[in-house]
Amino acid sequence: MALIVQKYGGTSVGSIERIEAVAEKVQQYRDRGHRLVVVVSAMSGETDRLLGLARQISERPVPRELDVLLSTGEQVTIALLSMALEKRGVPARSYTGSQVHILTDNVHNKARIREIDARKVRADLEAGRVVVVAGFQGVDEEGNITTLGRGGSDTTAVALAAALGADECQIFTDVDGVYTTDPRVVPEARRLDRITFEEMLEMASLGSKVLQIRAVEFAGKYNVPLRVLSSFEEGEGTLITYEEEEMENPLISGIAFNRDEAQITVLGVPDQPGIAAKLLGPVADANIEIDMIVQNVAPDGKTTDFTFTVNRTDYEKTLEILQDVARALGASEVSGDNRIVKISLVGVGMRSHAGIAATMFRALAEEGINIRMISTSEIKISVVVDEKYLELGVRALHEAFHLDQSGD
Amino acid sequence: MALIVQKYGGTSVGSIERIEAVAEKVQQYRDRGHRLVVVVSAMSGETDRLLGLARQISERPVPRELDVLLSTGEQVTIALLSMALEKRGVPARSYTGSQVHILTDNVHNKARIREIDARKVRADLEAGRVVVVAGFQGVDEEGNITTLGRGGSDTTAVALAAALGADECQIFTDVDGVYTTDPRVVPEARRLDRITFEEMLEMASLGSKVLQIRAVEFAGKYNVPLRVLSSFEEGEGTLITYEEEEMENPLISGIAFNRDEAQITVLGVPDQPGIAAKLLGPVADANIEIDMIVQNVAPDGKTTDFTFTVNRTDYEKTLEILQDVARALGASEVSGDNRIVKISLVGVGMRSHAGIAATMFRALAEEGINIRMISTSEIKISVVVDEKYLELGVRALHEAFHLDQSGD
Numbered sequence: 050m051a052l053i054v055q056k057y058g059g060t061s062v063g064s065i066e067r068i069e070a071v072a073e074k075v076q077q078y079r080d081r082g083h084r085l086v087v088v089v090s091a092m093s094g095e096t097d098r099l100l101g102l103a104r105q106i107s108e109r110p111v112p113r114e115l116d117v118l119l120s121t122g123e124q125v126t127i128a129l130l131s132m133a134l135e136k137r138g139v140p141a142r143s144y145t146g147s148q149v150h151i152l153t154d155n156v157h158n159k160a161r162i163r164e165i166d167a168r169k170v171r172a173d174l175e176a177g178r179v180v181v182v183a184g185f186q187g188v189d190e191e192g193n194i195t196t197l198g199r200g201g202s203d204t205t206a207v208a209l210a211a212a213l214g215a216d217e218c219q220i221f222t223d224v225d226g227v228y229t230t231d232p233r234v235v236p237e238a239r240r241l242d243r244i245t246f247e248e249m250l251e252m253a254s255l256g257s258k259v260l261q262i263r264a265v266e267f268a269g270k271y272n273v274p275l276r277v278l279s280s281f282e283e284g285e286g287t288l289i290t291y292e293e294e295e296m297e298n299p300l301i302s303g304i305a306f307n308r309d310e311a312q313i314t315v316l317g318v319p320d321q322p323g324i325a326a327k328l329l330g331p332v333a334d335a336n337i338e339i340d341m342i343v344q345n346v347a348p349d350g351k352t353t354d355f356t357f358t359v360n361r362t363d364y365e366k367t368l369e370i371l372q373d374v375a376r377a378l379g380a381s382e383v384s385g386d387n388r389i390v391k392i393s394l395v396g397v398g399m400r401s402h403a404g405i406a407a408t409m410f411r412a413l414a415e416e417g418i419n420i421r422m423i424s425t426s427e428i429k430i431s432v433v434v435d436e437k438y439l440e441l442g443v444r445a446l447h448e449a450f451h452l453d454q455s456g457d
Numbered sequence: 458m459a460l461i462v463q464k465y466g467g468t469s470v471g472s473i474e475r476i477e478a479v480a481e482k483v484q485q486y487r488d489r490g491h492r493l494v495v496v497v498s499a500m501s502g503e504t505d506r507l508l509g510l511a512r513q514i515s516e517r518p519v520p521r522e523l524d525v526l527l528s529t530g531e532q533v534t535i536a537l538l539s540m541a542l543e544k545r546g547v548p549a550r551s552y553t554g555s556q557v558h559i560l561t562d563n564v565h566n567k568a569r570i571r572e573i574d575a576r577k578v579r580a581d582l583e584a585g586r587v588v589v590v591a592g593f594q595g596v597d598e599e600g601n602i603t604t605l606g607r608g609g610s611d612t613t614a615v616a617l618a619a620a621l622g623a624d625e626c627q628i629f630t631d632v633d634g635v636y637t638t639d640p641r642v643v644p645e646a647r648r649l650d651r652i653t654f655e656e657m658l659e660m661a662s663l664g665s666k667v668l669q670i671r672a673v674e675f676a677g678k679y680n681v682p683l684r685v686l687s688s689f690e691e692g693e694g695t696l697i698t699y700e701e702e703e704m705e706n707p708l709i710s711g712i713a714f715n716r717d718e719a720q721i722t723v724l725g726v727p728d729q730p731g732i733a734a735k736l737l738g739p740v741a742d743a744n745i746e747i748d749m750i751v752q753n754v755a756p757d758g759k760t761t762d763f764t765f766t767v768n769r770t771d772y773e774k775t776l777e778i779l780q781d782v783a784r785a786l787g788a789s790e791v792s793g794d795n796r797i798v799k800i801s802l803v804g805v806g807m808r809s810h811a812g813i814a815a816t817m818f819r820a821l822a823e824e825g826i827n828i829r830m831i832s833t834s835e836i837k838i839s840v841v842v843d844e845k846y847l848e849l850g851v852r853a854l855h856e857a858f859h860l861d862q863s864g865d
Contacts, residue, residue: 065510065513068514069514102473102537103540106473106540107540107543110540111543114536114543115536115540117532117553118532118540125529127525128523128525129522129526131519132514132515132518132522132523132526135515135518135519142521143521143525145525148601148602194556
């Protein structure tokens with residue numbers, strides 16, 4: 050008998066039939082004796098329909114009113130799911146983000162949760178009810194409706210699980226777990242039984258879009274065990290938890306990759322304190338997110354070379370900004386390439402094992418793949434390669450680290 | 458410069474184009490220096506769409522959740538209208554029933570307003586904003602979303618006007634005012650410039666479905682001047698206020714009629730105290746609303762005859778109930794007719810004028826219309842006639858009282 054927070058995304062509640070299927074699943078869990086809080090998104094297509102209405106009025110609708118509009122999407126789902134539960138004889142009660150008091154800051158369209166007053170939910174659980182909560186939305190201190198931004202329902206679920214001290218937060222989605230890599234690229238990719246928060250964060254930020262990164266951070270921070278499972282198939286999914294001491298961690302958990310990268314190089318920058326900030330500050334000021342940064346001393350010893358990556362959509366703009374900055378700083382050259390990709394090995398096991406990088410580079414070299422940039426962290430090694438080598442590189446690494454075989 | 462509460466119904470906000478047109482109208486009023494609170498319904502069709510979703514799950518969805526579902530309809534409209542106003546440079550702010558704290562009882566699907574905390578609205582008005590409020594909805598003491606039942610947006614508008622001490626409450630609809638009778642029956646029917654609350658109540662309850670009856674009661678109780686106007690055409694509409702002393706009231710304001718009536722007669726009921734309650738109690742217990750009631754002493758002096766009308770849809774059920782009751786009471790006969798209609802003359806002027814009834818009966822007699830039942834009140838005379846005489850009767854009365862000519 051556990052307290053479980055479950056979250057069902059837009060596809061899982063995309064029609065009346067699917068809502069009925071979710072109700073049935075919830076009932077099964079309840080029949081096993083669990084207490085349940087269910088967080089739902091808007092029915093798939095609904096958010097786009099509402100956005101379409103707003104855009105007919107204005108290309109840039111007032112953010113406050115956009116939140117009032119979009120938050121109706123989940124409100125429809127909580128009502129329908131509660132009806133479906135009650136029809137099955139399962140006592141249920143729905144709450145909007147405002148009713149259950151998911152207090153957020155006042156940044157409309159991308160608010161952050163500050164606090165949840167879980168008293169109402171607790172009282173309902175004690176009365177034997179299933180509590181159905183609208184994901185993605187909250188309320189600011191003045192009572193204005195806010196939304197957490199797209200995909201924010203995961204965060205709602207995790208925050209509720211943390212506030213309630215739930216035993217597990219289950220994210221139901223259209224995949225049945227976290228894989229060693231994208232199965233569309235490597236058919237041998239294997240579902241992981243478990244993965245650590247840190248690994249998941251690296252996997253998520255690098256493009257394995259199973260979970261919202263903020264939700265994983267939140268879960269890690271409050272130590273909420275997170276499980277990703279399929280709404281449509283049976284299975285245990287993937288459990289995301291903290292590394293356990295007694296556990297023999299696999300060397301590598303997975304291979305993430307990102308196709309949306311572009312690389313920019315500034316050569317011959319006079320090497321002096323604060324030069325990185327001078328160079329990259331204007332880029333950050335333009336709200337462009339910088340991903341990998343590599344700095345090398347140039348052969349002459351007096352200048353330095355910078356290479357970094359940005360999102361491909363920001364490529365032109367970044368180049369433009371840097372032409373000016375580089376000229377002002379006396380750099381010799383700015384160049385770039387927007388046909389590159391990033392491949393990353395992720396694994397907490399890497400901390401205690403040497404030679405991972407060497408194996409990685411050898412595997413890529415054997416396939417004739419030229420590495421253009423390398424960046425490492427404690428549990429991740431990322432390389433930038435030519436776009437055309439993406440699939441070849443990921444497959445080579447998957448094989449080299451035997452990720453198709455279970456480490457258990 | 459006045460404080461005006463305006464209400465726009467579902468047809469008036471039925472599309473993005475119409476919402477833009479409402480925004481334009483609101484802007485015009487504001488440009489003339491008025492302070493405005495705008496109450497809106499769900500876009501036409503939206504409530505039915507939501508009901509359709511609920512009915513796919515259950516023929517009798519849980520009332521609490523139905524309110525959560527249906528209340529999204531107006532929430533969409535307030536957001537879109539506020540966006541349209543802001544786009545025009547008119548500062549606006551939307552509020553759900555819960556946000557603006559329209560406190561109701563907890564009778565889901567047909568809640569009644571208890572209290573409105575108008576502080577937020579006042580603060581916004583003082584800051585120069587147009588306040589856009591979702592009609593038809595409120596919140597109970599425990600924070601549950603409630604709805605006032607269909608058409609309840611009129612009541613929201615009147616209640617807000619009362620709470621704010623507004624100068625006028627304007628109900629924009631698809632007709633341009635209140636008419637002497639239905640223009641589809643009498644082409645000469647004339648729009649009334651003004652009518653009293655009492656007359657309007659009689660007109661509304663008798664089938665001139667321009668305004669929600671509860672809204673008129675509310676407006677009368679709190680003395681809120683109510684104006685009915687067209688969303689689509691220019692014009693002054695009809696003002697509904699209290700009778701003014703100095704005003705020369707027209708004899709008759711209008712002719713209402715109701716096609717949905719059925720008549721039931723119980724003959725030979727032993728005349729004893731409490732007999733009416735014994736006879737009609739079981740009908741009321743079955744939630745059947747009784748309209749006109751007429752009691753006559755029978756020729757023998759010891760028994761009495763009852764005739765009353767009910768809604769035509771309740772006809773069979775009422776007959777069934779009465780067969781049993783009449784037998785138990787020893788009545789001699791129960792009969793009925795469901796092909797009858799009610800026609801009513803309404804006018805406060807009737808109070809101080811004699812001979813109205815005589816004129817009415819004569820006009821009907823001249824057309825060969827047999828009167829089956831008569832019932833009078835201080836400002837109304839109703840007759841029941843055969844269904845087939847409805848149009849003929851209404852036209853004859855319209856002419857007899859010269860309603861096509863302005864009384865001013």
